[in-house]
Amino acid sequence: MNRALAEVSLFGLVLVGCLLTVALARRWRAEPSTDGGYARERRRRLSLADAKAAAVRWTTTTNHREIGLLYIAFGTVAAIWGGIDGMMIRTHLLTPEATLWTEGTYNELFTMHGLTMLIFFVTPVFFGIGNYFLPLLIGADDMAFPRLNAVGFWLLPPSLLLARFGIIAEVTGAILAVVVPADRLSVLLAFKEPAIGWTVYPPLSLAPNPQTNFLLLGLHLSGIATTIGALNFITTVVYERDESIGWANLDIFSWNILVTSAIIIFAFPLLGTALLMLLFDRNLGTTFFAVEGGGPILWQHLFWFWGHPEVYIIFLPATGLMSLILPKFVGRKLFGFKFIVYSTIAIGVLSFGVWAHHMFVTGVDPRVRASFMATSIAIAVPSAIKVFNWITTMWNGDVRLAAPTILCVGSIGLFIVGGVTGIFLAVIPIDVVYHGTYYVVGHFHLILMGIIPLMMFAASYYWYPLLTGRMYDRRLAIFQSSLLVVGSAVTFMTLMALGFLELPRRYATYPPSYSGLQVVATVGAFIIGISVLMWLYNMLWSYFQGTPVETADPWELKATEQFTPEWQWFEDRLERERGIPPSEPEEVRPSYVPAQGERPPSLYGRIVPVAKRVASDAGTGAAGGFVGTIALTVVLLVAVALGAFDLEAFATLATFVGLPANLALGYGLFLAGGMTVWPLLFLSLGEYLPGELTLVTGLWYATVIASGFALAFYTGQSGLELVTYVLFVIVAHWIYGLGLAGTIAVLGGRQRRPSTGDDG
Amino acid sequence: MSSDDESTGSGPEPPATDETGPLEPTAASESLVLTYAAPFFGVVLIAVGLPLAIVGGYVVVQDGIGLCGAPTISATPTDEYEGALATIETLPAEDVSAAERAALEEAIDSPLREATVDGEVTNRAALLEGAIVEYEGQDYYVQITSQNSCLEVAPLLFPIGAIAILVGIAGVLTPPIYRKMAGFEERVGRDRSD
Ligand code: HEM
Numbered sequence A: 001m002n003r004a005l006a007e008v009s010l011f012g013l014v015l016v017g018c019l020l021t022v023a024l025a026r027r028w029r030a031e032p033s034t035d036g037g038y039a040r041e042r043r044r045r046l047s048l049a050d051a052k053a054a055a056v057r058w059t060t061t062t063n064h065r066e067i068g069l070l071y072i073a074f075g076t077v078a079a080i081w082g083g084i085d086g087m088m089i090r091t092h093l094l095t096p097e098a099t100l101w102t103e104g105t106y107n108e109l110f111t112m113h114g115l116t117m118l119i120f121f122v123t124p125v126f127f128g129i130g131n132y133f134l135p136l137l138i139g140a141d142d143m144a145f146p147r148l149n150a151v152g153f154w155l156l157p158p159s160l161l162l163a164r165f166g167i168i169a170e171v172t173g174a175i176l177a178v179v180v181p182a183d184r185l186s187v188l189l190a191f192k193e194p195a196i197g198w199t200v201y202p203p204l205s206l207a208p209n210p211q212t213n214f215l216l217l218g219l220h221l222s223g224i225a226t227t228i229g230a231l232n233f234i235t236t237v238v239y240e241r242d243e244s245i246g247w248a249n250l251d252i253f254s255w256n257i258l259v260t261s262a263i264i265i266f267a268f269p270l271l272g273t274a275l276l277m278l279l280f281d282r283n284l285g286t287t288f289f290a291v292e293g294g295g296p297i298l299w300q301h302l303f304w305f306w307g308h309p310e311v312y313i314i315f316l317p318a319t320g321l322m323s324l325i326l327p328k329f330v331g332r333k334l335f336g337f338k339f340i341v342y343s344t345i346a347i348g349v350l351s352f353g354v355w356a357h358h359m360f361v362t363g364v365d366p367r368v369r370a371s372f373m374a375t376s377i378a379i380a381v382p383s384a385i386k387v388f389n390w391i392t393t394m395w396n397g398d399v400r401l402a403a404p405t406i407l408c409v410g411s412i413g414l415f416i417v418g419g420v421t422g423i424f425l426a427v428i429p430i431d432v433v434y435h436g437t438y439y440v441v442g443h444f445h446l447i448l449m450g451i452i453p454l455m456m457f458a459a460s461y462y463w464y465p466l467l468t469g470r471m472y473d474r475r476l477a478i479f480q481s482s483l484l485v486v487g488s489a490v491t492f493m494t495l496m497a498l499g500f501l502e503l504p505r506r507y508a509t510y511p512p513s514y515s516g517l518q519v520v521a522t523v524g525a526f527i528i529g530i531s532v533l534m535w536l537y538n539m540l541w542s543y544f545q546g547t548p549v550e551t552a553d554p555w556e557l558k559a560t561e562q563f564t565p566e567w568q569w570f571e572d573r574l575e576r577e578r579g580i581p582p583s584e585p586e587e588v589r590p591s592y593v594p595a596q597g598e599r600p601p602s603l604y605g606r607i608v609p610v611a612k613r614v615a616s617d618a619g620t621g622a623a624g625g626f627v628g629t630i631a632l633t634v635v636l637l638v639a640v641a642l643g644a645f646d647l648e649a650f651a652t653l654a655t656f657v658g659l660p661a662n663l664a665l666g667y668g669l670f671l672a673g674g675m676t677v678w679p680l681l682f683l684s685l686g687e688y689l690p691g692e693l694t695l696v697t698g699l700w701y702a703t704v705i706a707s708g709f710a711l712a713f714y715t716g717q718s719g720l721e722l723v724t725y726v727l728f729v730i731v732a733h734w735i736y737g738l739g740l741a742g743t744i745a746v747l748g749g750r751q752r753r754p755s756t757g758d759d760g
Numbered sequence B: 001m002s003s004d005d006e007s008t009g010s011g012p013e014p015p016a017t018d019e020t021g022p023l024e025p026t027a028a029s030e031s032l033v034l035t036y037a038a039p040f041f042g043v044v045l046i047a048v049g050l051p052l053a054i055v056g057g058y059v060v061v062q063d064g065i066g067l068c069g070a071p072t073i074s075a076t077p078t079d080e081y082e083g084a085l086a087t088i089e090t091l092p093a094e095d096v097s098a099a100e101r102a103a104l105e106e107a108i109d110s111p112l113r114e115a116t117v118d119g120e121v122t123n124r125a126a127l128l129e130g131a132i133v134e135y136e137g138q139d140y141y142v143q144i145t146s147q148n149s150c151l152e153v154a155p156l157l158f159p160i161g162a163i164a165i166l167v168g169i170a171g172v173l174t175p176p177i178y179r180k181m182a183g184f185e186e187r188v189g190r191d192r193s194d
């Protein structure tokens, strides 16, 4: 069957559905029962001139809110397009043989699905949300460079058209072929969507499909647009903040956009360069990635040096939304704000040091591989910190049933599974087995689908009253959110299961024994599809038919003092335009007082206090870690003297990161870990451990990590030796904990923060 | 879509879709089964019905307009492989069937180097493996890239799927239908008591 026609028809169907919804909603509103004559007259006046004015307005606007909406609309269109690709992939996989579409078509589908989703859906939508809300959140009048902002957006539609010109040409060709003789259309018919995987690996991507050139150009153009947007965000956050917003009370979403933008600045120029090199290879006879030239592996290094940071470019804004929205629906302020910010920055830096984990099976030197394994496992720590903080934010909270709550809780669950399976993949022997299987597809979709779109939906519900002045249908929203979570879990957990059975991915056919699970995954995918359509309907219908909001505080944020600046802006606007007075909550329970930092004059002056705070926290931790580790060592040395502990275990430690087995190296590493990783974990996790006193918490913490140490350094002791070993390990760690916590308490690093304020 | 052009100035507001207050999405009087459970089963029915209907419907279309059976081949000049084809067998030109030859010609002319074999494929096994074929003095590496296999399922799946979808849609629409019915009964009751 002609896939291009099927896809365009489906896309058209969704579009017609949307238009129909809008038309019906408008007509019902104009029913004479309310305000007939006037409304009908108004409707008739929606003439050509109006349309023209609207077109001019929307194409020339430099207002950050309008550009934000344009971005969101563009991203939604791309999501529907890429989503139809996804549905077609799943439909294709209903049958073990390639019967509905051909093998080649399948390859086109997953290639363009991946690219459309990653490049044209996620970043534009997050940029849209950032454009609309970031200036409101930081009290800026607009983005720093409004015109550049518009330029950045308007580069996107042409880049999407370039990237997907294959399908456009195919459909145009097929339609024209009805009237025009085929040989006149040979140019159009030469185009076909590339079937080379979203990673565009050479030598496959050097194959002679002319559309691949357009795809590369489209990607390059979108990269330029992304870089422009990122520059604008950074400048806006640094220079356009309101007097009252310092670094300490910059909201969490803006922090995330800031870090994301910084990653973009470092990552995207590299992608652009690599794309141009590939274009030159294809068209100008250079040999950067040719087998006889630089080699295909060079492409993989360049690609993944962008590709892994890109993973965080699309993931961090989602975590920002989570950290922003979740507290509003559980009535508690975000737990461990500072550590969430640190972990975000840590991810930003670390994300550039893990790229080769995508290349474990390419024959990279095993020693190099091992160190990438270590960094890849380490990067899980900051993400875990975020998860712990979210869970604690909900703990004891006043959790309210609303669509955003369901989406937040659901994504935390899906993200934990996606994240944990990712840590397994970072382990070389596991990756070697599962690398090319559905395990990988399950893993990354649990994140790509499980948290990114879910957080976008949560944001759309959370801010819908502010965006439209109306409330959406909340029952439908709750229903839709639950469906989305259920559908995602069914689909991608099933892919995970297929992966455990070692079904390879990127294949159009599979042995019939897998078909049961494949059908289950497809049913799950259709559930996702249906729920997305429900969301679309709700957004459009409620825009005309929803209950108008009568308060600027629909989520009762004032009651927990979480009435953030964008809602304040909304309140002013409601009062100005509709005369709705600001509301007062019946009861207020203070949850936090933002630190009102002075605004230092220069960028340098503004970064210094933050850097100082970071340095002092890190310094305190390291000092505590040093004291603790040395004390621990002394105890262990006694154990060595007693023969209960084998120093060799330290030497083995060095081999884990690819160093030779050497006692000094191993101990150095141990000390470094004792001064960095474990104190950091203590500082961030300490808040969840029992104990009012820092010292007591330190003991608890030490007890927990002692068990890990006992397992890791066990060298086959038995009988009494084993008992001594365990005793010494525990005592040594208690001393470590006391040293660590004591030093930190003396230097004043860790403070217990008041939780909700209602219980002190 | 900004709010100012639509939400202001059109007089009294239209009937709302959602009358409950901002914080309780479901009123106490509403049945949770009818509001959430019934549509959930509806969606599941639709999601199960879709694959059935698609596969069942496709079989009919496929057989009706002959969408399958003709394999696609690709042809690449052997020079591009630089000796990597040393172990690949050569298919003697006289063994190539007319349909295969026509497809080979077409593939050589096409910028994508692909074409469909419309007719008898006598060398299916060899071409699945990939073989070297000579054409007008130039050697080509020819391979079947897609078999375009035919789907074989019972067409009966289509009506089954369609019914599942229809029942499912009814399930999804339970809440609004139920609300309409409740309103109707209330009105009838009021009329009667008048
Ligand atoms: C609507 C739900 C979705 C479904 C049913 C779906 C389905 C799939 C399937 C089955 C594959 C694997 C194809 C194969 O390896 O043979 C795939 C690949 C992929 N998907 Fe999705 N997907 C969905 C949403 C998303 C989203 C939201 C994103 C990104 C934000 C995404 C990004 C990707 C990427 C990057 C690949 C890899 C493509 C490649 O191997 O070149 N998907 N998808």
Ligand SMILES: [Cu+2]
Binding pocket: A307, A308, A311, A354, A355, A357, A358
């Ligand atoms: Cu990675």
